[in-house]
Amino acid sequence: MSTLYKIDLFDFALENTVVKRWIPLYYQYFGLPIGTAPVVLVNHALTGNSQVTGEKGWWKSLIGPGAVIDTDYYTVLAFNIPGNGYEQNPDELIPNYTDFTTKDIARIFWEGLEYLGIQKLFAVIGGSLGGGIAWEMAFLKPTQIRNLIPVATDWKATDWLIANVLVQDKILNNSENPIHDARLHAMLLYRTPLSLNRKFNREQDKIREEYLVEGWLLHHGEKLKNRFRLASYKLMNHLLKTIGESTNCGSFLRFAKETDAAIHLVAVDSDYFFTADQNRETYEILKRVKNNVYYHEIQSIHGHDAFLIEFEQLNGILRDIFITTKQKVK
Structure with missing residues (x-):
């Protein structure tokens, strides 16, 4: 496990106007030191954490030395969602869990990045809830992400x-x-x-x-x-239910026109949680106004959890984004 670091945020106003006097934001980074390489931000899912690679890393099949997301080339950064219980007491930090939204978490992550001196991200990738937060981060700063890669998720919560x-x-x-x-x-x-x-x-x-x-x-x-x-x-x-809560179709289209990020939608054909149909619908909306949007589909009988199971397929999808970039630089 790499070192767990902490950033202290003070007087943070949530979307519902509640002010949090103190929020500890824990993170880990893997690979090259911050400030020396392209940064890949990895957002964890519901029961995940910042340990994205290494012996107990939940995405170690994708991230590591010589892997598709190569820690010998990139700086891989992962924040813990405040309140996820990884080295902190959620009962003290989150007295009312309904105060928070995914947009709040996205803003917290951007504040953490600013503290670390990171203005632009080579990529933001996340599965499920983590992908929803990735969307919210892109809505907040549409020109500061080069590759947006939401996996097994969507920009909005459905009924x-x-x-x-x-x-x-x-x-x-x-x-x-x-x-x-x-x-x-x-x-x-x-x-x-x-x-x-x-x-x-x-x-x-x-x-x-x-x-x-x-x-x-x-x-x-x-x-x-x-x-x-x-x-x-x-x-x-x-x-989960707050993903895209403050975004409607009109503002989503405005975002699509404004952002220069390449958007790679990764769906699972059998997903019951964030269905492939809703991802295809998102793709159809985006491609009306944007050229660099791509749709990828994992074929699996395993449903939503395929993003944690079908590593060979996911590696194949990500290879063009991460390895091709390395080859162009070389």
């Missing part, structure tokens, strides 16, 4: 997503075992019927007297309960 966030919120606030039980429900959104049917094939554990799929779900519930905090889960779940 379907908002509805599922509500169900998760009710479980988190009413269950006797909230993290465990909310995770059971969430896993059914992150995967697909075909994925589970092929994995378990109705097999049973005779000793435990349960179906294997039941044991798998219960295992994931226990696993998250043992490493994640309730205040963090409530916040991260809430943030």
Whole structure:
């Protein structure tokens, strides 16, 4: 694990006018020192953190020495969403999780970048919630990102997503075992019927007297309960429904005309959370006013979680962006 650094932000006004007197922003960087190489910002998803590479890195198949996102060439930077519980107490930091929006997090990240002396980013990439924050960052500063790469996400939360966030919120606030039980429900959104049917094939554990799929779900519930905090889960779940909350189709089109970023949309054909259809719709809107927009689709039976599973396909998509740039420079 690389060193965990902290930036202190003071008197930060949220979108709802609440002023946070102090926000600690934790981050890690990998690869070349800040200020010496192109910067790639990686935004983590709901239960992720800033450990994006290394032995326990959640995207280590994409990021590292000699990898597609090559830490021998780039500076790879990752912030922790304040309140995600990675080396901080979310109960003290986030007394009211509904105060925050993804736009607030995007503004916090930009303030952190400014503190580090980073004005422009070679790329911003993130999956799911992290991709939604990437969109919000681009809306705030449309000319300061060279490559915008939202993965398994979209620029706005749909009614379907908002509805599922509500169900998760009710479980988190009413269950006797909230993290465990909310995770059971969430896993059914992150995967697909075909994925589970092929994995378990109705097999049973005779000793435990349960179906294997039941044991798998219960295992994931226990696993998250043992490493994640309730205040963090409530916040991260809430943030999902705020993606694009202050952006409508008109302002989205204005952004598309203003930005010079190359936008690479990466969808998953079987995603139930952020569907491929809504990503294709976004692509169709963007390409009316913008030439350097590209649509990529991961083919997988695994649904939303494919962005954490189908590394070979994702590497193939990212190779043209990151390795081609290196070759041009050389």
